[in-house]
Amino acid sequence: MTAAALFQSILASLPEIVVVTGACILLILGQLVRKGQQHFLVWASVAVVLIAAVGTLMLAGEVRTAYSGMFIADRFAVFFKVVFYLVTVLTFLLSRKYAEIEGIGSSEYYVLLLLALSGMMIMASATDLLSIYVGLELMVLCTYVLTGFLRQQQRSNEAALKYVILGGVSTGIFLYGVSLIYGLAGTTQLDGMAAAVTGDPLDPGLLLAVVFIVAGLVFKVGAVPFHMWVPDVYEGAPTTITAFMSVGPKAAGFAVILRVFLNPLVAASNVWIIVAVIAAVTMALGSFVALVQDNFKRLLAYSSIAHAGFAMFGVAAGGADGVASVMLYLLIYAFMNLGIFAIVIMMRNGDFSGEVIEHYAGFAKSHRGLALLMLLYLFSLAGIPPTAGFFAKFYVLVALVERGFVMLAVIAVLLSAVAAYFYIRIVMVIYMREPEGAFDPALTPAVGATLAFTAAGTIGIGLFPAWFLRLAQHAAIGG
Amino acid sequence: MAIPLLSLIVFTPAVGAAALMFIRNDDVVRWMALGVTVLDFALCIAMLGGFDTSTHEMQFTETRPWVPALGITYALGIDGISAPFVFLTALLGWICVLASWVAIDRKVKEFMVSLLAMQALMLGVFCALDLFLFYVFWEAMLIPMYVIIGVWGGDGRVYAAFKFFLYTLAGSLMFLIGVIVLYFHGGETFDIRTLMAQDLPFQVQSWLFFAFLIAFAVKVPMVPVHTWLPDAHVQAPTAGSIILAAVLLKMGAYGFLRFSLPMLPEATVHYSTLMLVLSAVAIVYGGLLALAQDDLKKLVAYSSISHMGLVTLGIFTLNLRGLEGGILQMFNHGVTTGALFLSVGLIYERTHTRSIADYGGLMKAAPVYTAFLALFTLSSMALPGTSSFVGELLVLSAAFAANLAVGAAAVLGALLGAAYLLGMYRKVALGPASIGMRFKIRDVNAREIAAILPLAVFVLWIGLYPKPFLEIIDASVKHLLAQVHGKGGAQ
Numbered sequence: 001m002t003a004a005a006l007f008q009s010i011l012a013s014l015p016e017i018v019v020v021t022g023a024c025i026l027l028i029l030g031q032l033v034r035k036g037q038q039h040f041l042v043w044a045s046v047a048v049v050l051i052a053a054v055g056t057l058m059l060a061g062e063v064r065t066a067y068s069g070m071f072i073a074d075r076f077a078v079f080f081k082v083v084f085y086l087v088t089v090l091t092f093l094l095s096r097k098y099a100e101i102e103g104i105g106s107s108e109y110y111v112l113l114l115l116a117l118s119g120m121m122i123m124a125s126a127t128d129l130l131s132i133y134v135g136l137e138l139m140v141l142c143t144y145v146l147t148g149f150l151r152q153q154q155r156s157n158e159a160a161l162k163y164v165i166l167g168g169v170s171t172g173i174f175l176y177g178v179s180l181i182y183g184l185a186g187t188t189q190l191d192g193m194a195a196a197v198t199g200d201p202l203d204p205g206l207l208l209a210v211v212f213i214v215a216g217l218v219f220k221v222g223a224v225p226f227h228m229w230v231p232d233v234y235e236g237a238p239t240t241i242t243a244f245m246s247v248g249p250k251a252a253g254f255a256v257i258l259r260v261f262l263n264p265l266v267a268a269s270n271v272w273i274i275v276a277v278i279a280a281v282t283m284a285l286g287s288f289v290a291l292v293q294d295n296f297k298r299l300l301a302y303s304s305i306a307h308a309g310f311a312m313f314g315v316a317a318g319g320a321d322g323v324a325s326v327m328l329y330l331l332i333y334a335f336m337n338l339g340i341f342a343i344v345i346m347m348r349n350g351d352f353s354g355e356v357i358e359h360y361a362g363f364a365k366s367h368r369g370l371a372l373l374m375l376l377y378l379f380s381l382a383g384i385p386p387t388a389g390f391f392a393k394f395y396v397l398v399a400l401v402e403r404g405f406v407m408l409a410v411i412a413v414l415l416s417a418v419a420a421y422f423y424i425r426i427v428m429v430i431y432m433r434e435p436e437g438a439f440d441p442a443l444t445p446a447v448g449a450t451l452a453f454t455a456a457g458t459i460g461i462g463l464f465p466a467w468f469l470r471l472a473q474h475a476a477i478g479g
Numbered sequence: 480m481a482i483p484l485l486s487l488i489v490f491t492p493a494v495g496a497a498a499l500m501f502i503r504n505d506d507v508v509r510w511m512a513l514g515v516t517v518l519d520f521a522l523c524i525a526m527l528g529g530f531d532t533s534t535h536e537m538q539f540t541e542t543r544p545w546v547p548a549l550g551i552t553y554a555l556g557i558d559g560i561s562a563p564f565v566f567l568t569a570l571l572g573w574i575c576v577l578a579s580w581v582a583i584d585r586k587v588k589e590f591m592v593s594l595l596a597m598q599a600l601m602l603g604v605f606c607a608l609d610l611f612l613f614y615v616f617w618e619a620m621l622i623p624m625y626v627i628i629g630v631w632g633g634d635g636r637v638y639a640a641f642k643f644f645l646y647t648l649a650g651s652l653m654f655l656i657g658v659i660v661l662y663f664h665g666g667e668t669f670d671i672r673t674l675m676a677q678d679l680p681f682q683v684q685s686w687l688f689f690a691f692l693i694a695f696a697v698k699v700p701m702v703p704v705h706t707w708l709p710d711a712h713v714q715a716p717t718a719g720s721i722i723l724a725a726v727l728l729k730m731g732a733y734g735f736l737r738f739s740l741p742m743l744p745e746a747t748v749h750y751s752t753l754m755l756v757l758s759a760v761a762i763v764y765g766g767l768l769a770l771a772q773d774d775l776k777k778l779v780a781y782s783s784i785s786h787m788g789l790v791t792l793g794i795f796t797l798n799l800r801g802l803e804g805g806i807l808q809m810f811n812h813g814v815t816t817g818a819l820f821l822s823v824g825l826i827y828e829r830t831h832t833r834s835i836a837d838y839g840g841l842m843k844a845a846p847v848y849t850a851f852l853a854l855f856t857l858s859s860m861a862l863p864g865t866s867s868f869v870g871e872l873l874v875l876s877a878a879f880a881a882n883l884a885v886g887a888a889a890v891l892g893a894l895l896g897a898a899y900l901l902g903m904y905r906k907v908a909l910g911p912a913s914i915g916m917r918f919k920i921r922d923v924n925a926r927e928i929a930a931i932l933p934l935a936v937f938v939l940w941i942g943l944y945p946k947p948f949l950e951i952i953d954a955s956v957k958h959l960l961a962q963v964h965g966k967g968g969a970q
Binding site: 204242278325368375379385386390394397398401402406410413414416417420421425427428429432465466469472473 | 485523545546547548549589611614615619621622625626629630634637640641644645648649652653655656659660663726
C-alpha cells in the first residue's frame with residue numbers, strides 16, 4: 001500500500017477513527033473523573049459523535065474506497081451513519097439521568113456505546129464479508145456487555161447470557177457461509193462475488209452459503225425465525241440500551257442486508273422469496289404476540305420485530321425505491337421509537353418502574369403535554385397520517401406495488417391494522433382511565449430536548465417528507 | 480395572487496386548535512372555539528357567494544408541489560358535489576361547539592381541540608384534489624374521533640372507540656393499496672383530475688372498485704360492515720354523534736361519487752346491480768333494526784343505516800334523478816340526523832336516560848323542544864314540505880326506473896321509517912307523563928335554540944324551495960353522469 005493509498009484510506013475512514021480514538025481517550029479519562037462529575041462524560045461522548053458527524057458530512061462529497069476494497073465511504077454509508085449518530089447522541093442524552101437512577105453511570109457505559117457506534121459505522125461502509133464481520137462483532141460484543149449492565153438484576157444478566165449464546169451461534173452461521181463463499185468463489189469481496197455467478201442454475205454450494213449468510217444477518221435485525229432473543233434481551237437490558245438497540249444496531253443490520261442482498265450473486269438466487277416470507281412471518285408474529293403484552297418494554301420489543309418485518313418488505317421489493325424506502329423507514333423509525341422510549345426511560349424514577357402498561361393509567365390527566373407526545377409517537381408507530389410513520393409505510397408500499405407485489409402490500413397493510421390495535425390500546429390506557437397514583441417523571445432538560453427533537457422529526461417528516469425522501473433516494477444503492 | 484380561500488377554510492380550525500392549547504380558562508376556550516368555527520362558517524359563506532353554478536370544473540383551485548419525487552401535490556378545489564358538504568361541515572362546526580357547551584364539563588380544552596382538528600380534517604377531505612392528500616385527511620380523522628369517543632363517551636366508550644378505529648382503519652388500508660395501484664396505472668400521479676381522465680382496463684377497475692368499496696362501505700356504513708356505527712353513536716358524546724352522522728357517514732358516499740364513479744366507470748356500471756341490492760338490504764335491514772330499539776340514539780343510528788342505504792341506492796341507479804336525489808339526501812340526512820342527535824343530546828343532558836320507555840308526555844313539559852323534535856322526526860320520515868321529501872322522491876322514482884324490486888324495497892324502507900319514527904315520537908312526546916319523568920324538565924334555552932334553529936331553517940327551506948341547492952350540484956352531476964356513461968357505456 002502506497003502512502004497515497006494509505007492517506008486515502010485514512011481519509012475515507014476518518015469518522016470511524018475519530019470515534020474509536022475518542023472512545024479510547026474517554027476510557028482513560030473516565031478513570032480520572034470524580035464521582036458526581038459524570039455529566040462530563042456525557043458531554044465528551046456527545047462531542048466525539050458530533051466531531052465524527054462533521055467529518056462524515058464534510059467528506060460526503062465524493063465516494064472513496066479504502067483498504068483494498070474492503071471499505072467504502074459512499075452516500076449510502078453516510079445516510080446510515082447520520083442515523084447512527086442521531087441514535088447515539090439521543091441515547092447519551094437519555095442516559096444521563098437514567099444511569100444515575102440505576103447506578104450504572106460509569107465511564108465504560110459511554111465508551112462501550114461509542115465502540116458499538118464505530119462497529120455500526122464499519123458495517124454501513126463494509127464492502128467485504130470480512131469487514132462486515134469485523135464491524136458486526138465490534139457492535140454486538142459491546143451490546144452484549146451493555147445488556148448485562150444492570151449487574152444486580154437477574155433479569156439483566158440472564159438477558160446478556162442469552163444474547164451472547166444466541167448471538168455467537170448466529171455469528172458462527174454467518175462465518176460458515178462466508179467460508180463457503182470463499183471456497184467456491186475465491187473471494188469475500190461483495191463485488192468479486194458477483195463474478196461467481198456464471199449462469200443458471202446456481203451452484204448448490206453457493207446457494208447454501210447465501211442461506212447461511214442470510215440467516216446470520218436476519219438474526220441481527222430480530223426477524224423470524226431468529227427473533228427469540230429480542231423480547232428477553234429488550235426487557236432485561238437497561239432501557240436506554242434497549243432504546244439504542246431497537247434502532248441503531250437494527251439499522252446497521254439493515255445496512256448490511258441491503259448491501260449483501262442487492263449483490264448480483266444473492267439476487268440471482270431468488271432470495272427475495274425468502275425475504276418476502278421472512279417479512280410476512282416476522283410482521284405477523286410481532287403484531288400478534290404484541291397484542292397480549294403487559295410489559296411496555298416487551299411490547300416495544302415485539303413492536304420492533306413487527307417494524308423489522310415491514311422494513312423487510314422494502315428489502316423484498318428491491319430496486320432503487322425499495323432500498324430508499326427501507327432507509328427512510330429506518331430513519332423515521334429512529335425518531336418515533338426513540339421518542340416513545342424516551343418516555344419509558346423518563347418514567348423510571350423512584351419506585352416507579354415505568355415498565356407496566358397499566359401503571360400509565362390516567363397519565364394524560366396530570367401530564368397533558370407528555371401524554372400528547374406519547375399519543376403522537378404511538379399513532380406514528382401505528383402508521384396513521386399525518387405522522388412520519390405513515391409516510392414510512394406508504395413509501396414501502398409504493399415500492400412493493402411498483403414491483404408488482406400487490407399481494408405482499410395487502411398482507412403488509414392487514415398486519416399493520418393488527419399492530420395498530422396495541423398502540424392505540426396504550427393511548428386508551430393513558431387517556432381513558434382514571435389515575436391510580438401520582439406520576440413523577442424524571443424530566444431533565446436533556447430528556448426534554450430529546451423529546452422535542454424526536455417529536456419534531458415525527459411530525460416534521462410526516463408533513464414535509466419531500467426533502468427526506470430525496471435524501472434517501474439519492475443515497476440509495478442498486479438503482 | 481388570489482386569496483387561497485379553501486386553504487383558509489381548511490386550516491382556520493387547525494390554527495384555532497393549536498391556539499386553544501395555550502389557553503387555560505374553560506370559558507375562554509369555549510368562546511374561542513365558537514369564534515373560530517363561526518369565522519370558518521363565514522369564510523364558507525363567502526366561498527359559496529363566489530361559487531359558479533354553471534360549470535362542472537373545479538373551482539377555487541390551489542396547487543403546490545408537496546412531494547415532487549412521487550408526484551404528490553397539495554391540491555385543493557371544489558365542485559358542485561363537494562361544495563354542499565364543505566358548507567354542511569362548516570355549519571355543523573359551530574353547532575357542535577354549542578351542543579357541547581355544558582355537556583362537556585371536563586377536559587374542555589382537549590375536547591374543543593379535538594373538535595376543531597376534526598373539523599379541519601373533514602373540510603380537507605371534501606376539498607382535496609390529490610389522492611394522497613385526501614388519504615392523509617381521511618385517515619388522520621381517526622385520531623381525533625377516537626379520542627372524542629373514547630374520552631368523553633358513555634360507559635362502553637372504550638369498546639366503541641376501538642371498534643370504530645379498527646373497522647375504519649382496516650377499510651381504509653385496502654383503499655390505500657388501491658390508491659397506490661391507481662397511481663401506477665394512472666401514470667404516476669395522485670392528481671384526481673388526471674386520474675379521472677384515465678381509461679383503465681376493466682380488470683384493474685374491478686379490483687380497484689372492490690378495494691375502494693371496502694373503505695367506503697365501512698364509512699357509509701353498508702350492511703354487513705355497519706356494526707361499528709350503533710356502538711360508536713350510542714357511546715359518543717352529542718357533538719361526536721352529530722359529526723359521525725352528519726359528516727363522517729357522508730364521506731363514504733362522497734368517496735363513491737368522487738372516485739369510484741368517475742375513475743372506474745366500467746366497473747361501476749358492471750357492479751351497479753350488486754350495489755343496488757346491497758343498498759336495498761341496508762334500507763330494509765336498518766329500518767327493521769330501528770323498529771326494535773328502545774335506546775333513542777340507537778334508533779337514530781339504525782335509521783341512519785337505512786337512510787344512507789337510500790343515498791347509495793340513488794347514487795348507483797346511475798341516472799340524473801337518482802344521483803341528484805342521492806346527493807341532496809346526503810345533505811338532508813346530515814341536517815336532519817344531526818338535528819335528531821342534537822335533540823336526543825339535549826334531552827339526555829336533562830334526564831340522563833336514553834331509553835324510550837322512560838319518556839312520555841314531553842310535550843307538556845317542554846313544548847318548544849317537542850316542536851323541534853316533531854319537525855325533525857317528520858323530516859326524517861320525508862314528509863312533504865320537509866327537506867328529505869324532495870331527495871327521497873327523486874331517489875324513489877330513480878329506483879323504480881332502475882329496478883322494480885329495489886324500488887319496492889326502498890318504499891318498504893320509507894314505510895318502516897314512518898313506523899319507527901312516529902312510534903318514537905308518540906312514546907316520547909305524547910301521552911301522559913311517565914313515572915320516570917315526574918321531575919321538571921326545563922325547556923330549551925337561547926343557546927340551545929341557536930344551535931337547533933339553523934338546522935330547522937334548512938329542513939324547511941330545502942323542503943319548500945330546493946332549487947338553489949339543486950342548482951349547485953346540477954352541472955357537476957351531469958358531468959359525472961357523462962363520465963360514467965361515456966366511458967362505461969350507456970345503460
